[in-house]
Every structure is written in C-alpha cells, then in structure tokens.
Amino acid sequence: MRTRKDSRKIELGDFQTPIALSERICDLLFAQGTRPASILEPTCGKGNFLLSALDRFVSATKAIGVDINPTYIEQVENRLARRTDSNQATVLQGDFFLVDWERILDELPEPILVIGNPPWVTNSELASLDSQNLPEKASFRNLSGLDAITGKSNFDISEWMLLRILEWIDGRDATVAMLCKTTVARKVLAHAWQQDIRLGHSHIYLIDARKAFGASVAACLLVCDTTNKERDQICTVYSDISDDAYETTFGFRDGCLIARIEYYERWRHLVGEDRYRWRSGIKHDCSKVMELKKEEHGYRNKLGELYDLEDTYIYPMFKSSDIA
Numbered sequence: 001m002r003t004r005k006d007s008r009k010i011e012l013g014d015f016q017t018p019i020a021l022s023e024r025i026c027d028l029l030f031a032q033g034t035r036p037a038s039i040l041e042p043t044c045g046k047g048n049f050l051l052s053a054l055d056r057f058v059s060a061t062k063a064i065g066v067d068i069n070p071t072y073i074e075q076v077e078n079r080l081a082r083r084t085d086s087n088q089a090t091v092l093q094g095d096f097f098l099v100d101w102e103r104i105l106d107e108l109p110e111p112i113l114v115i116g117n118p119p120w121v122t123n124s125e126l127a128s129l130d131s132q133n134l135p136e137k138a139s140f141r142n143l144s145g146l147d148a149i150t151g152k153s154n155f156d157i158s159e160w161m162l163l164r165i166l167e168w169i170d171g172r173d174a175t176v177a178m179l180c181k182t183t184v185a186r187k188v189l190a191h192a193w194q195q196d197i198r199l200g201h202s203h204i205y206l207i208d209a210r211k212a213f214g215a216s217v218a219a220c221l222l223v224c225d226t227t228n229k230e231r232d233q234i235c236t237v238y239s240d241i242s243d244d245a246y247e248t249t250f251g252f253r254d255g256c257l258i259a260r261i262e263y264y265e266r267w268r269h270l271v272g273e274d275r276y277r278w279r280s281g282i283k284h285d286c287s288k289v290m291e292l293k294k295e296e297h298g299y300r301n302k303l304g305e306l307y308d309l310e311d312t313y314i315y316p317m318f319k320s321s322d323i324a
Contacts, residue, residue: 015117015120015213015215016045016046016048016117017045017048017049017117017179017212018048018212019048019052021207021212022048022049022051022052022053023052023055023056024241024242025049025052025115025177025179025221025241026049026052026053026055026056026057026115027056028205028221028241029056029113029115029175029177029223030056030057032223034057034113034175035057035059035111036053036057036059036060036111036112036113036175037059037060037061037062037108037109037110037111037112038060038061038062038063038064038108038109038110038111038112038113039053039054039057039060039062039063039064039112039113039115040063040064040065040104040105040108040112040113040114040115041053041063041064041065041066041114041115041116042066042096042099042101042114042116042118042161042165043066043067043068043096043116043117043118043119043161044065044066044067044072044076044091044116045067045069045072045117046072046075046076047065047072047075047076047079047080047091049115049116049117050063050065050076050089050091050115051076051079051080051083053113053115054083054085054088054089057113060088060113061088061109062088062089062090062108062109063088063089063090064089064090064091064092064104064108065089065090065091065092066091066092066093066094066096066099066104067091067093067094068093068094068095068096069093070093073091073092073093076091077091096118096161101164101168102168105168105169105172110172110173110174111173111174111175111227112169112172112173112174112175113174113175113177114165114168114169114174114175114176114177114178115176115177115178116178116179117178117179117180118157118158118161118162118178118179118180119157119158119161120156120158120180120181120213120215120217156180156181156183156184158178158180158181158184159180159184159187159188162176162178162180162184162188162222163188163191163192165178166188166192166197166199166224167197169226170197170198170226171198171226172226173226173227174225174226174227175223175224175225175226175227176222176223176224176225177221177222177223178221178222179207179219179220179221179222180219180220180222181217181218181219181220182204182206182218182219182220183218185204185220185222186204186250186257188222189202189222189224189235189252190252190257192224193233193251193252193257194252194255198226198231199224199225199226199231199232199233200224200225200226200227200230200231200232201224201232201234201235201236202222202223202224202232202234202235202236203222203223203224203235203236203237203238203246204220204221204222204223204235204236204237204238205220205221205223205238205240205241205243206218206219206220206237206238206239206240207219207220207221207240207241221241233251233252233253234249234250234251234252234261235249235250235251236248236249237249237250248260249261249262253265253268254268254271287302288301288302288303289301289302289303291317292307292309292314299314
C-alpha cells in the first residue's frame with residue numbers, strides 16, 4: 001500500500017543525487033573547460049549538486065539554489081553555514097513553475113552553469129495523485145488536436161522544465177548539465193533544434209539509474225551550452241561519464257531528427273522529395289475497408305464488398321513480415 005510519504009516523493013519526483021555522482025559530473029564539466037562565474041540549481045533538493053559545484057568551480061562568485069521543499073532548504077542552509085564560501089551562495093524556497101527565473105538570471109554574472117536533477121515524474125502520474133505541482137495548462141509542444149488527446153499529451157515534468165531552461169539561456173553565455181531520462185533528453189534537444197534555440201554541440205552521458213537512484217529507467221546526463229556562438233544541431237552519446245570516446249551521434253537535419261548523423265550525411269542524396277505525412281495506425285484500424293484483393297471485375301475488401309476503383313489510388317501492401 002502506498003503511504004502518504006511515498007505519494008509525496010512521487011509527486012515531487014524526489015530522487016536525490018548521490019554526492020559521489022554529483023562530484024563526478026562536476027569533475028567532467030571542469031575537464032571539458034567549464035569555468036562558470038555563477039551557478040544555478042533550479043531544483044536543488046538537499047544541495048549535493050550545488051555544493052559539489054561550489055567545491056569544483058572556484059571561478060564562481062555567486063550560486064543560487066531553489067527548491068519547493070522547506071525542509072530541504074533548511075538542510076542546505078545548515079550545510080552552507082559550515083563552509084568558508086557560504087557568503088557566495090543563496091538558497092530560496094520556491095515553486096519552479098512560479099519563480100521569476102528571468103529576474104534571477106539577470107542578476108547572475110556570466111558564464112552561468114545551470115546544473116541539477118529535475119523531477120522524474122510525468123504529468124499523468126501527478127494527475128492520478130490530484131497534485132497541483134504542475135506547469136500551467138497549455139498546448140505542450142504545439143500538439144495537434146488528434147495528438148493532444150492521445151498518448152503524446154503525456155510528458156515528463158522534467159521535459160517541460162528543461163525546455164524552459166533552454167529558453168532562458170538562449171542568448172546568454174551558459175551551460176546546462178542536467179540528469180534526466182534518456183527519452184527526455186532526446187525530446188528536449190529535438191524541440192530546441194526545431195525552435196532554433198542557439199545551442200552549441202550537445203552531449204549525452206548514459207548513467208546507471210538503478211545504481212544511482214534505484215530506478216529501472218534509461219537515464220543520462222544531458223550537457224548543452226550557448227558558450228560557443230557557432231550553433232550546432234548534433235549530439236554525441238557516451239556510454240558512461242568516464243568515457244573519452246563517444247559511442248554514437250544523433251542530430252537535426254533537413255527538419256528531421258536523425259538517429260545517426262554520419263549515416264545520414266553519407267546517404268543524404270537518396271532522400272528525395274518529402275510530400276506525404278504518414279500516420280501510423282490508420283490503415284490497421286480500417287483494414288477491413290482499406291485492404292483489398294484484386295479480382296477480375298474489381299477489388300474486394302474484407303467485408304466482401306466488390307468495388308471498381310481507380311488504379312491511381314491503389315498501392316501494393318507490404319507487411320513487416322513480407323519485408324523481412
């Protein structure tokens with residue numbers, strides 16, 4: 001039976017980052033040349049990322065942590081009070097969806113490092129808990145009417161948060177490093193590229209979520225920045241935070257999300273003209289009238305009805321088993 005405490009943890013997507021992982025991530029960013037003048041953790045929880053970043057990035061003169069949980073804010077304040085650099089950091093209690101982030105960012109010196117671990121929970125899960133911890137209701141990702149009433153309208157809260165964060169830093173000198181589900185990272189990058197947000201080269205580092213959080217989900221560290229003024233719509237994927245060589249790449253080309261950029265560039269000349277949009281499932285749902293068998297006097301559907309149809313609109317059907 002789910003307890004009130006369990007429900008509250010789910011509602012807030014409360015998976016605290018182990019200090020060993022936050023330190024490894026800060027070490028990685030430092031090795032890549034990240035030298036922020038300020039640090040921002042929008043959902044700081046117990047403060048492991050905030051404190052690890054303060055330890056590693058001595059270049060930072062200001063740090064801000066924000067969290068909705070007052071108990072966590074008190075814990076972070078107590079941890080900061082024992083540090084010699086406590087005057088550089090401020091923690092605030094606030095709801096991510098209500099905080100005036102533009103005002104906060106305007107007060108931070110650049111370059112800015114936005115780092116953290118946003119909630120791992122979907123809007124549907126929150127709705128089942130009758131939670132109010134949701135973004136303002138609006139058409140998310142500009143979905144069409146049909147998509148909006150199907151599964152595509154369900155989204156991770158971290159996806160919404162990350163998209164807002166990328167919008168904040170657009171035009172600023174900043175780096176974003178966030179833990180999230182791998183599917184969320186890909187969706188966020190695809191949306192940012194579609195909206196022409198000015199990102200440089202992006203990276204995904206896969207992590208063992210079961211080991212770190214006890215969660216059975218594919219997860220990663222997403223790193224992207226606007227420090228490089230040359231825009232790049234490509235992401236390299238590493239199998240682990242400690243890997244020097246990337247495993248694969250994906251990106252955005254010709255208005256489409258591409259799984260393997262190097263393959264696409266090699267065979268791009270075969271793409272041809274894109275005139276049609278395929279909606280999966282329509283043929284399957286209407287198979288009794290759309291699947292036809294040619295006979296001497298016309299085409300017969302699965303209802304047994306015979307029709308005289310123009311050959312212009314008749315196409316051969318191949319099932320996946322046929323292709324295999």
